Amino acid sequence: MCGIAGKLNFNDEPVSQGLIHAMADALAHRGPDDRGSIVRGQVGLGHRRLSIIDLAGGHQPLGNEDDTISIVFNGEIYNFPELRETLLKQGHRFKTNSDTEVIVHLYEEHGVDCLRHLNGMFAFALWDAPRQRLFLARDRLGKKPLVYALTGKSLSFASEIAALLEDRSIPREIDLEALDLYLALTYVPSPWTMIKAVRKLPPAHYLTWEKGATTIKRYWDVAFEPRNHVSEAEAAAEIRSLLEDSVQRRLISDVPLGAFLSGGIDSATIVALMTRLTGRPVRTFSIGFDDDAYGELGYARQVAERYGAVHTELSVRPRMVDVLPKLVRHYGEPYGDGSSVPTYYVSKLAGQSVKVVLSGDGGDEVFGGYPWYVAASRHGDLARAFVRDGVQAVRSAWYNRELRPGLGAAKGTAMGLGVAIKGWRNPPQAFERLITFFAARDRQRLYTAEVAQACAGKSLPSELVQAAMHRHNGADFLNQMFYTDHQLYLPDDILVKVDIASMANSLEVRAPFLDYRLVELSASLPARMKVDGTATKRILRQVASDLLPETVLNRPKVGFGLPIDRWMRDDLHGMACDLLLDPSAHVRPLFRSVTVRTLLEQQRSGTARNGYKLWLLLFFELWCREVLAGTSNLLSVPQRLESIQV
Secondary structure (H helix, E strand, O other): OEEEEEEEEOOOOOOOHHHHHHHHHOOOOOOEOEEEEEEEOOEEEEEEEOOOOOOOOOOOOEEOOOOOEEEEEEEEEOOHHHHHHHHHHOOOOOOOOOHHHHHHHHHHHHHHHHHHHOOEEEEEEEEEOOOOEEEEEEOOOOOOOOEEEEOOOEEEEEOOHHHHOOOOOOOOOEEHHHHHHHHHHOOOOOOOOOEOOEEEOOOOEEEEEEOOEEEEEEOOOOOOOOOOOOOHHHHHHHHHHHHHHHHHHOOOOOOOEEEEOOOOHHHHHHHHHHHHHHOOOOEEEEEEEOOHHHOOHHHHHHHHHHOOOEEEEEEEOOOHHHHHHHHHHHHOOOOOOOOHHHHHHHHHHHHOOOOEEEOOOOHHHHHOOOHHHHHHHOOHHHHHHHHHHOHHHHHHHHHOOOOOOOOOOOOOOOOOOOOOOOOOOOHHHHHHHHOOOOOHHHHHHHEOHHHHHHHOOOOHHHHHHHHHHHOOOOOOHHHHHHHHHHHOHHHHHHHHHHHHHHHOOOOEEEOHHHOHHHHHHHHOOOHHHHOOOOOOOHHHHHHOOOOOOHHHHOOOOOOOOOOHHHHHHOOOHHHHHHHHOOOOOOOOOOEOHHHHHHHHHHHHHOOOOOHHHHHHHHHHHHHHHHHOOOOOOOEEOOOOOOOOOO
């Protein structure tokens, strides 16, 4: 696991070696073990390394036999041993035993189509000197990040925004479209970032610059085309075999490794398979909070004891006034998922003992683990929950652990900002409202006149969700929900959280459930095998039936969130008031002070549950102070995009 950065000047002007060093060093937390760089005239590549495979020989940038091709790489290629054998038979000569060098020679054989041969998590930049081609690529599911800034004079890229902003030629203006998306979804989806000049390369895409022309293309997509003839027994056997292979491939390491263990079925299954495949105890790591309602330590202990794991757990009470600024610095743009806090702590705990962990990430999206999937499979139940409680109450209750699978009665239903859905006449719209925090009308009330006018008549969050759902018009509604989460929530929320939190602690996280072969297999199964009207992850529970204690196997999903509503009433209320109502606050030109004050007063008095909304505003203000301090032109009114591509 590493950090990469670089720049290409279009006018043949030499790239500054000092700039490449500065960009790479901004990623030192991603790669504390080694650093390297090259400058070849108009192009420069920088690298920070977390040494995992071929500790002695894996220094980057790395080239082919005659150094006409150079690469900087972040990630792991899990099928590199067999790729290497094939390439050796084809006459390629290797200087190292690293997976990185395999990509170079694979590119020599197949060009950009080399991506179709790779099984792994990756983001890389490759400079092909003879062709004068820069080739940037990102893995299929989006486990490794890659951001870039394309101007009329240059193309800069990096693993994180902070490194990219070492290039002072990149303007630091807020993108109002990204702001609107963030307030709606709690994260900024690809290809946007909160900075107008910076974009994310979407998952399963590559970018090439060659002789003045820049092209971005998708090279993979998951197809939800169920095989209705397959039996559940056959499906379970296929999944078990492929999952074991996926875990086995992710055990390749020249340094100590372990596993996150939350106590849920996903991470517990991974720990069970790791133990069986290695024949030895696994080092496991769990985090909990003083408030027992927000932890699963007891269940994690059951799994650890069953498999004789070398188990480490920590119960903490975060001091959020100290933790929140740290998270802001690492994420590089506003990010509102509160589970970033426990993910940061468990990564810090594990990083003190190992360099690599396996996790259960992706199990919910691949096998249908969220409670709204169950309700959607019953159709009317979710609609009735919306009408009864309001969308915001339903979703807020889930995040605050007051909602259990099946969408039972949610507490705190007197939420004036909730928007009821009156039926399933427009299922995509129903799902859109479920995943939205600030509804469109609430965002308009929040914005100042200038921002409201810029965003008026637009519904970008809606367009993104609808575009994703309609991409599989032939699929049933449940599979459309799965696909939408694959395109938005998984890569731009879940995987961002894991990458940033782990890399902040110099820790590599591998997710066996997100092997693209397993994702494709799951997508080929009828939705009823994954979720029915009574249970989530039906097929996965069959797969793990001989691996886990009954108490873990069949318990409801809890997840790992934070008591943000309570914190925004107590611990963080003063901080939020001081920062958001400060006359010099960065949010003042963007948000109406009277609306912000009302949200704060309602939260303090308990007349409304605005905790997550205030959390989003607070993170945004802290980010402005951290990243945009001293920038005069913060407000950018973007032109409307002609089309939305997902």
